[in-house]
Amino acid sequence: MKNKYFVYAVINILIFIAYIYSTYFYFLVIWAISILFPLMLFILLKLEARYIQLDLHGQKQGEVGKRLSFVSEITSQYRLLVSGRIEYDFVYENNTLQSQIRKRIFIPLGMKYSKKEHQYTATYCGEVTFSYENIYLYDVFGFCRVSFPQDKKHHVVIYPHKIPMELLYNELSKPYENGLLQYQYKKGPDMSEIFDLKQYYQGDDIRHVHWKLTAKTRQMLLKEGTHNSSFETVLLVDIGLNDQNEEVDKKV
Incomplete structure (x- = not known):
């Protein structure tokens, strides 16, 4: 960039010297156009920037x-x-x-x-x-x-990267005795024990249709089973960057 300015300045000086020694008018015109050339570029550049x-x-x-x-x-x-x-x-x-x-x-x-x-x-x-x-x-x-x-x-x-996780069941994860009934009668995919009935909607599994009651009521009814698991898992992610006033590695 600096070399361009240097060459530009040298060209203008040479044109001006040529005008002084030759006294030809067109050297003066060329020198004036050369001096105004950056200004014309700047004005045109400002106009084009709008579009x-x-x-x-x-x-x-x-x-x-x-x-x-x-x-x-x-x-x-x-x-x-x-x-x-x-x-x-x-x-x-x-x-x-x-x-x-x-x-x-x-x-x-x-x-x-x-x-x-x-x-x-x-x-x-x-x-x-x-x-x-x-x-x-x-x-x-x-x-x-x-x-x-x-x-x-x-x-x-x-x-982040996908992290493989395995949930392990142990004695400490068993529900309290007073909470057993709460989970035992919860809706779920286990069809070994019927929990409730509901009306059929498009997309429901036709294998769960209760055919006897459907024939009696003349309405398509589906069986709903009990929950086969009494546990819910919640994963909480800590994105804090400080641990006991010490900065944690960002990759971690």
């Missing part, structure tokens, strides 16, 4: 250790004449664990449409936000740039 739209598309969910794919799309209502590229900070932020990754991205622009694919491997689970920051639009020569404020965010939920 450029930057969008982000991608997955809504993912899993730790697997790749996430996202696509940045740049569209323009009109053909771009002076716009050369867009640069921005692509920000990957885990809102649950308060961690952030930044990467500087640049996308060469076509006449009306350009895109770039991003791929990231999720390290931690949680709610993740992808966003753009510090967006700038550059001209084709790289002389000028204009800010390009667009608040684009994409939310993704990253799930």
